[in-house]
Amino acid sequence: MTTKSIQNSVITDLKLAPEGHLKIDWVEAHMPVLSRIRKQFEQEQPFKGLKVAISLHLEAKTAYLAKVVQAGGAEVTITGSNPLSTQDDVCAALVEDGVTVFAKYNPDPKEYKELLIRALENKPDLIIDDGGDLVSILHSERPDLLEYIRGGAEETTTGILRLKAMEKEGQLKFPMVAVNDAYCKYLFDNRYGTGQSVWDGINRTTNLVVAGKTVVVVGYGWCGKGVAMRAKGLGANVIVTEIDAIKAVEAYMDGFQVMPMVEAAKVGDFFVTVTGNRDVIRGEHYDVMKDGAILSNAGHFDVEVNKPELEERSSSVRTVRRNIEEYQLKDGRKMYILAEGRLVNLAAGDGHPAEIMDMTFALQALSLKYVNEHYKEIGASVVNVPYELDELVARNKLESLGVSIDQLTEEQRAYLDSWQEN
Incomplete structure (x- = not known):
């Protein structure tokens, strides 16, 4: 000291x-x-x-x-x-x-x-x-x-x-x-770290089952891949939303449904944003979401889930459990935001x-x-x-x-470094 x-x-x-x-x-x-x-x-x-x-x-x-x-x-x-x-x-x-x-x-x-x-x-x-x-x-x-x-x-x-x-x-x-x-x-921290810690945070906060639910992963970068992979492992039906055509094809070939956010919003039970952008869940999405939808963010800033537009549609907001805010919508539906829309894996977990x-x-x-x-x-x-x-x-x-791997022989190095057949 x-x-x-x-x-x-x-x-x-x-x-x-x-x-x-x-x-x-x-x-x-x-x-x-x-x-x-x-x-x-x-x-x-x-x-x-x-x-x-x-x-x-x-x-x-x-x-x-x-x-x-x-x-x-x-x-x-x-x-x-x-x-x-x-x-x-x-x-x-x-x-x-x-x-x-x-x-x-x-x-x-x-x-x-x-x-x-x-x-x-x-x-x-x-x-x-x-x-x-x-x-x-x-x-x-x-x-x-x-x-x-x-x-x-x-x-x-x-x-x-x-x-x-x-x-x-x-x-x-x-x-x-x-x-x-x-x-x-990014291969390990973003994919395996985020994938595990996001669900650690969601599960300890909500104490709800994931198996059988529909999880919407917003963004399919390395963090999104990890979140989707772990959701699948927990037994969820996974939907991916993307703006990048290449990543969308990748998500599709990884076995996930791919669709626009406005369509995914209609069927999702859990939503996890991992884009690094703002307002990826916003008013038009709230308008079609199911009663009881749970919203969380794993991007750095708390701007991915647009809270002001949800508040505009709500008659009241209250904390119903540590790190869970309940929004009572004017039409009778309820929606929940975890950890104030901040990083759910750290704000509601240990990272x-x-x-x-x-x-x-x-x-x-x-x-x-x-x-x-x-x-x-x-x-x-x-x-x-x-x-x-x-x-x-x-x-x-x-x-x-305690893991070891092979090394190239000198002949193999020479082969890789040469443009001529030998």
């Missing part, structure tokens, strides 16, 4: 730390790849003398990432990336471990924004962002802090979309590594399994080291995670699982 981290932090209650330590210890025991990187960082000290600001869903797995970066010599400041995903006991534990924390569960929008800004006022050299909030604040509200930033890494699809828009307009002022676009992120985030956060740690070593040559741009880092994480994961 350090006096500085305690004095500077803004958290709910330091007395909650013991429970937070237990949570962090549990995930550490199930994140062997990140633990290997921690040992490497302890020896090499790649962030010695540097400040790092992190904005991620602040729960135990994120806390362990913060400790790994700290082990690399960094002075770490951390804040949440969603008001409902922050766990107060984990925040307290991190403060005891010497990390400066600006985060609370469910702050009002003004305080949430202030906590993000406080994390940046420590003048970090490097950042890890989730959804692009830190980058956005630095470029719009606190450009005075830009001079300290060497670069950073972005976690999500939504954040990368924002970064690429900034880069296209010539507004981005420092390099960012697109961690979300790495193979070991992705530790073994999945082991790979993602290993990429984050290595990407942060990479951008620190190469920020001058990269310049103000969005770059991919180098393939060798992606492969390194995968190989470490296989070793931790």
